[in-house]
Amino acid sequence: MRKLGVLFVVLCGSVLLAGCGGGSGSTTDAPASMEGGAPAATPGFRVQQAPAREQAPVPDNGPQVTDRKEVVTGTVDLTADDPIAAAQTLTDRVIRLDGRIDQRTENPGTGDDDPHANLVIRIPAGETDAFIDGLGEIGEVTEISTNRDDVTLQWQDLDARITALRASVDRLRDLMARAANTADLIAAEEALADRQAELDSLTGQRRYLDDQITLSTLTIDIGTTAEKKGDTGPANFWDGVVDGWHSLIDWLKDAVVFAGQALPWLGFLAVLGAILAAVVRLFRGRRHRSRTTTAVTPPVGSVGSATPEAAAVSAEESGAAGKPGAADKSAHPTDKSGGPADESGGSAGE
Known part of the structure; x- marks a missing residue:
């Protein structure tokens, strides 16, 4: 309270001194100075708030619009009379x-394959x-x-991360x-190395993405036209003969190749047949x-004694030998009538 009282007395004394020294003209200026003084104390407060009110309605993130980033890719199938020449024409246009x-990739074509070219531009x-x-x-x-x-x-995310890492790298260098x-110093260097490596990686990713955005990628496949693919047959007799001759040559080539492939199998089958x-x-x-x-070896019971069948056969043979004329009948075969073959001769002898 005493300080406030002293301050009030000082203010009143200064006002009285100003009024006494200024005269009538100063009295008229006193209100102006007081009016100017009052704003002089408050203008500082108003000036500090004004910039805040002016910056508030203009945020950087709201109205700012980033251009659309697109990666364009495509494929094109093309047919031409001369694919190799067409590929060269496309190359010249790309360079321009x-x-x-x-x-x-270019294939000039052979007897069996048609010309073909492929470009990635x-x-x-x-x-x-x-x-x-x-x-x-x-x-x-x-x-x-x-x-x-x-x-x-994706591009905005990379850009924001790169900006933040660059600021972090600058702060670490200052530390x-x-x-x-x-x-x-060692701790700051380790942190700086990690930040710098991450920054380089993100910078490379954004550089690659910028390249994909800036340049589109097209894959162009160039083949021959339908007329040059040999879909139609021979046009005349001579063309038919030539076509037949080429077909025969191709068949003979295939036959020779097949024979060469079958030869090892034939050898293998021959060896297998010989083994079987x-x-x-x-x-x-x-x-x-x-x-x-089995046929030569006698039965087990034939040793020292004959079987009944063998005994019967021997008895018949012995009986036939004891009868008269049996030997002549056995010695001389019979003719068709059933008699002895030499009966007249036997009677003449008697």
Whole structure:
């Protein structure tokens, strides 16, 4: 309270001194000075609030719109009379557009294969549609397929992360410059190395994405026209003869190749047949020897005594020998009438 009282007395004394020294003119200026003084104390407060009110309605994130980022890819099928020449024409057009050829494959064609070419080109994305429309001047476009992939969010994310990492790297470098001891310096260097590696990786990813956005990628396949593919037959007799001759030559070539492929199999089958024949012969030889041994060897009960069948046969033979004329009948065969073959001769002898 005493301080407030002293301050009030000082203010009143200063006002009275100003009124006494200024006269009548100063009295008229006093209110003006007081009016100007009152705002002089408050203008500082108002000036501090004014910038905040002016910046509030203009945020950077709201109205700012980033351009659409697209990656354009596509494939085109093209037919031409000379695919190799068409590929060279396409290459020249790409170079004029400040593009590049990422891949080029050409097949001049042989007796069995038709000429063919394949190109993977990169051209400015804004020239893609016009370039595709101009392909009709080179050959016949049979199929077109294009795709536009929106990568705006991916690009924005990479850009924001790169910006934050760059600020972090700058702060770490400042800390390294103001490091008071070796431990702080080493810690700052390790953190800076990690941040810098991550920053380089993200920068490379954004550079690759920018390249994909800037240049579209088209894969162009060039083949021959339908007339040059040999779909139609011979036009006249001589062409038919030539076609038949070529067909015969091709068949003979295929036959020779087939014979060469079959020769090892024929050798293998011959060896296998010889082995099987040897096995069959061995089996038959053993079977024949077993039959012969069985026929020669007498039965078990024939040793020292004859079987009843053998005894009957021997009795019949002995009886036939004791009868007269049996020997002559046995010695001389009979003729067709059943009598002795030499009966007249026997009677003449008597």
